[in-house]
Amino acid sequence: MEDHANEIEIVTTGDGSTTLYSGRFSQHYHNPNGAVAESRHVFFKTAGVPGSIKKSEEINIFETGFGTGLNLILAKDYLERSGSTCRVQFFSTEAFPVTPDVASELDFGSELEEHNPNALLGKIFASLKPGWNRFEITGLIKLHLWVGPFSEMTLPGDKFNFFFHDPFSPEVNRELWTPDVFQALIAMAADDAKLVTYCAASSARAAMAVAGWKTARATGALGKREMTVASLAESGLSKFKLLNNRRLIERYKRGDFD
Numbered sequence: 566m567e568d569h570a571n572e573i574e575i576v577t578t579g580d581g582s583t584t585l586y587s588g589r590f591s592q593h594y595h596n597p598n599g600a601v602a603e604s605r606h607v608f609f610k611t612a613g614v615p616g617s618i619k620k621s622e623e624i625n626i627f628e629t630g631f632g633t634g635l636n637l638i639l640a641k642d643y644l645e646r647s648g649s650t651c652r653v654q655f656f657s658t659e660a661f662p663v664t665p666d667v668a669s670e671l672d673f674g675s676e677l678e679e680h681n682p683n684a685l686l687g688k689i690f691a692s693l694k695p696g697w698n699r700f701e702i703t704g705l706i707k708l709h710l711w712v713g714p715f716s717e718m719t720l721p722g723d724k725f726n727f728f729f730h731d732p733f734s735p736e737v738n739r740e741l742w743t744p745d746v747f748q749a750l751i752a753m754a755a756d757d758a759k760l761v762t763y764c765a766a767s768s769a770r771a772a773m774a775v776a777g778w779k780t781a782r783a784t785g786a787l788g789k790r791e792m793t794v795a796s797l798a799e800s801g802l803s804k805f806k807l808l809n810n811r812r813l814i815e816r817y818k819r820g821d822f823d
C-alpha cells in the first residue's frame with residue numbers, strides 16, 4: 566500500500582487553530598483564515614445545530630469527510646456548553662484517515678483544549694479499520710465513522726437532521742459533488758433535514774438541485790461572500806435567499822457544468 570503520510574502538512578490558520586494541507590488533493594482541509602471559525606460558522610451556526618441541540622432529545626448528523634475530526638470535537642463542545650441532554654449520533658466518512666501522530670499534533674485553540682481533543686482523536690485514529698467504526702465519545706455523543714470511499718459505504722438505516730457536506734472542492738474531489746451522491750444523502754434525510762457546505766459553486770448547487778434538494782445561499786465564513794444551504798422543501802429555507810433551482814437544473818442538463 567502507498568504511504569501518504571508525508572503528503573499531509575500541519576498548518577496554523579488565521580484564528581490560531583491548525584488545519585492540514587493535503588498533498589493528495591493539493592488543498593487545505595479548512596479555510597486558512599481560521600479552521601475553527603469557519604467550521605463553527607458553516608456547519609453549526611448556519612445550519613442551526615446549537616438551537617437544535619438545546620430543544621431536541623436526539624439529533625443525527627452526517628458528515629462527508631471526517632478529516633481532522635474537528636466537527637466532532639465542535640459538536641461535543643456545543644453539546645457540553647448547552648447543558649442539554651440531547652443525544653447526538655455523529656456519522657462521518659473518511660477514505661484517507663490521517664495517522665494518530667498527525668491527529669495528536671492538531672491544535673483547535675484554547676477554547677477546545679478542555680476536551681483534550683488530541684488524546685480523543687489519537688485514540689480514534691489509532692483504532693480505525695475499514696468499514697464502520699463505532700465509538701462512545703460520552704454518554705450523549707456517539708461517533709459512527711465509515712473508513713473507506715463514500716461510494717462503498719453501506720447505508721446507515723438512520724435518518725439525519727443535518728448533513729455537513731465537507732469534501733475538498735468540486736474541482737479536485739469531483740466524485741463527492743454529483744447528483745448521485747446528493748441523492749444518496751436524500752435517501753438518508755429526515756423531513757426537516759438541512760445540508761450545509763462551504764461551497765458556493767453553481768455546479769455543486771446544480772448537482773444538489775438535480776438530486777431533489779432545494780438550495781439557497783447564505784453568508785459565507787470569514788469574509789467569503791456565500792456558502793450553500795439545502796433542504797428538502799423551500800419552507801425549510803425561509804431564513805436564506807432561495808436560489809433558482811429550476812434554472813440550476815436546466816443548466817445542469819444543458820451540460821453547462823461538464
Ligand SMILES: C[S@@+](CC[C@H](N)C(=O)[O-])C[C@H]1O[C@@H](n2cnc3c(N)ncnc32)[C@H](O)[C@@H]1O
Nearest residue numbers: 594630631632633635659660661714715732733
Ligand atoms: C475538506 S476535508 C474534511 C475536513 C473535515 N471535515 C475536518 O473538519 O477536518 C475532506 C475530507 O474528505 C476526505 N475524502 C475525499 N474523498 C473522499 C471519498 N471519496 N470518500 C470519503 N472521504 C473522502 C478527505 O480524505 C478529507 O479528509
